């Protein structure tokens with residue numbers, strides 16, 4: 401803790417903005433005995449992000465608050481969900497737990513146990529990334545919580561135990577944690593997704609992302625999927641990413657979970673059709689869905705395409721222009737105003 405002007409100590413707040421991810425490529429290699437699938441996936445983080453603030457407290461345990469940005473009412477209105485007439489749908493899409501069901505709560509609990517540190521954490525999470533969207537929001541929040549907790553306790557961010565904790569929390573969490581503190585704009589993940597290797601790639605990618613107001617369960621989508629007999633590799637996509645050629649990137653994408661997700665939620669097909677009609681290229685579902693993305697050549701194009709799609713799809717979907725950013729997200733340290 402840092403001494404304040406009054407001579408008393410004032411707790412530090414760690415602030416970070418956990419990004420969402422898009423799966424540009426996702427192939428299923430094998431179904432394992434433990435129910436997971438061996439996958440080969442290429443992920444890019446994007447600047448559609450949540451905000452997480454963490455501080456140490458003397459009291460044991462975790463105190464987590466979750467709010468939506470700009471507010472739950474505004475997000476619900478954009479999604480066309482009415483809390484009074486559709487309470488179940490409202491809860492399914494917008495209710496985010498603040499207890500041990502939240503991956504941030506689990507991450508911080510495991511951190512406290514594993515490193516056997518005293519006290520607890522107070523955490524404020526502001527959600528912007530939709531849940532059950534295939535954008536890895538919960539996983540990114542969990543990785544951010546682990547990194548902020550380590551930072552506040554003076555544990556090196558490349559401590560190998562953090563990777564183990566991340567992998568135990570979920571298959572997508574290690575990607576957001578970063579590899580040995582290196583920053584990367586794209587990575588290939590194998591195993592069940594926990595073995596992450598950065599891809600040497602320095603350009604930025606501009607996309608439009610549409611969340612169609614449906615939360616899909618990752619386990620359910622995987623359970624409907626079939627491992628193909630002809631397995632594809634992401635080599636063409638990796639070459640195109642390294643060459644910075646948009647047409648090549650759009651031509652190399654694949655998502656083996658798109659078929660099963662569309663079977664569960666056929667309305668995603670209409671969203672993809674609108675995206676193609678709008679002139680986006682390489683339109684595809686991300687992860688286990690329900691969000692979809694398409695590429696554009698520049699930021700100006702993504703803003704323009706997002707505006708047009710918004711006029712067609714909102715309310716009923718959230719349309720956002722986004723750009724690739726590096727993982728892990730930066731951590732800012734601030735002195736808390738009160739203590």
Ligand SMILES: C[C@](O)(CO)[C@H](O)COP(=O)(O)OP(=O)(O)OC[C@H]1O[C@@H](n2ccc(N)nc2=O)[C@H](O)[C@@H]1O
Pocket residue numbers: 423426435436437438439441534536539569570571572573591592593618619622687688
């Ligand atoms: C779809 C992706 O987001 C693509 O990046 C990930 O593969 C999912 O990662 P995640 O949300 O972190 O998933 P986990 O929490 O590890 O697993 C949730 C459930 O999804 C299924 N699952 C997940 C990952 C994987 N490689 N194979 C699976 O079959 C399992 O039924 C598992 O019980």
Ligand SMILES: Nc1ncnc2c1ncn2[C@@H]1O[C@H](COP(=O)(O)OP(=O)(O)OP(=O)(O)O)[C@@H](O)[C@H]1O
Pocket residue numbers: 495496497501502503504530531532533534535536537538539541542572616618687688689690
């Ligand atoms: N921090 C969190 N943010 C959002 N959802 C959370 C969080 N912690 C737990 N959840 C629960 O997890 C589920 C969705 O998680 P998540 O947002 O990771 O799904 P997803 O976007 O489909 O991600 P993935 O790509 O990993 O499958 C919801 O049921 C939600 O209630």
